[in-house]
Amino acid sequence: MAEKILNTxxxxxxxxxxxxxxxxxxxxxxxxxxxxxxxxxxxxSERVVYGLTTNIDTFNPARIAAHEYxxxxxxxxxxxxxxxxxxxxxxxPGWAGRRRAEQLRASDGSNVRRGSTxxxxxxxxxxxxxxxxxxxxGRA
Numbered sequence: 001m002a003e004k005i006l007n008t009x010x011x012x013x014x015x016x017x018x019x020x021x022x023x024x025x026x027x028x029x030x031x032x033x034x035x036x037x038x039x040x041x042x043x044x045s046e047r048v049v050y051g052l053t054t055n056i057d058t059f060n061p062a063r064i065a066a067h068e069y070x071x072x073x074x075x076x077x078x079x080x081x082x083x084x085x086x087x088x089x090x091x092x093p094g095w096a097g098r099r100r101a102e103q104l105r106a107s108d109g110s111n112v113r114r115g116s117t118x119x120x121x122x123x124x125x126x127x128x129x130x131x132x133x134x135x136x137x138g139r140a
Contacts, residue, residue, distance in 0.1 A: 007032045010044040017048040024092050
């Protein structure tokens, strides 16, 4: 019964997981009932992998705290529609990653730096390189 209302160690592990199904889940602090109400609850169903989804290659605490805001600002600045601009701010990181991958696939591939691979899992370096090229050429 307590697991239905209170945040348990299992719920907290999910909150810190970088597994796809666990991203942006279980924010309820003490009362997990909020996540159930807002449909952000996820039970622990697989082994939790801890860490970031993309390494930011820094130990600078200010950069660690602000890197996601900087990425959002960069995404908004490079967007070509108001729908995308608002979506980068209001939607989850899963949407942003999929949108960047769509933009990457939309390019003809000549803007991808040598040695990069075009897959569903796009690295930050690949995304930035292609996004820079898209911004410069005006192609989306």
